[in-house]
Amino acid sequence: MATVAREKGQKVVARNRKAYHDYLIEDIFEAxxxxxxxxxxxxxxxxxxxxxxxxxxxxxEVWLEGVHIPEYTEATWTNHTPRRRRKLLLNKAEIAKxxxxxxxxxxxxxxxxxxFKDGYAKVEIALAKGKRTYDKxxxxxxxxxxxxxxxxxxxxRER
Numbered sequence: 001m002a003t004v005a006r007e008k009g010q011k012v013v014a015r016n017r018k019a020y021h022d023y024l025i026e027d028i029f030e031a032x033x034x035x036x037x038x039x040x041x042x043x044x045x046x047x048x049x050x051x052x053x054x055x056x057x058x059x060x061e062v063w064l065e066g067v068h069i070p071e072y073t074e075a076t077w078t079n080h081t082p083r084r085r086r087k088l089l090l091n092k093a094e095i096a097k098x099x100x101x102x103x104x105x106x107x108x109x110x111x112x113x114x115x116f117k118d119g120y121a122k123v124e125i126a127l128a129k130g131k132r133t134y135d136k137x138x139x140x141x142x143x144x145x146x147x148x149x150x151x152x153x154x155x156x157r158e159r
Contacts, residue, residue, distance in 0.1 A: 012041050012115045016050035019110045023128035023158060027097075028112065032089035033064065033121050038072040038079050038088075043121055045072075048114050053108035055088065056124055057099050060090040064123060067111060088123065101127050 020026070035043070042048070053067040064086045071079045090098075101107050112124045131139070 005007060008040050008118060010117050012113060013046055014048040014050050014114045016053065016110065016112050018051060019112055020130065022131060023108070023110055024127070024131055024135070025128050026035065026107075027101075027114075027127040029090060029094055029098075029125050029127075030117075031062065031094075031123050031125055033123055033157075034087040034089065035121055035143050036065070038129040040121060041074070042069050043116070048065075050111045050114060052094045053111040055098075055111065057102060057109075059096065060099075062090055062095060062098060062109070062125075064111060067114075067123075098127060098150070104112050106130055 026073065046112060047070050049068040051068075055062055055064050057063075066083060067086065068083055083153050098109060102109065106129045108128055109125050110128050114121070114123045116122070
């Protein structure tokens, strides 16, 4: 009987860079996902989009919505719906914390990245608070100032 080698390490499938721009990240959780076979195959091909994704809490369960996992091209009629709602697997304490925090105004749950960890599909979700326009401008200005300072330091070293 031949044994199949287990996948080791972490392979990132998709990242939501826009989340860091639009939200102030407060807490990060790692969750498993309930997926169908064609969804897993599509993810292994490195295809997914987290841009419009968010998570909701319903009846004590966390659901990932708006995430686009395209149909698997090699599949037949058994293919999945690209934007279906997917259940997230978290422990009770994490779900309780998410329920408590999302009841507060301005808090939401956004996906940050989707990846395979030791062969299992995982999603990194964050408890986040929406940034206002001036907060976004302040963040961009701080990054720009940091870049300029680094340039000045490196230019000074070259002399």
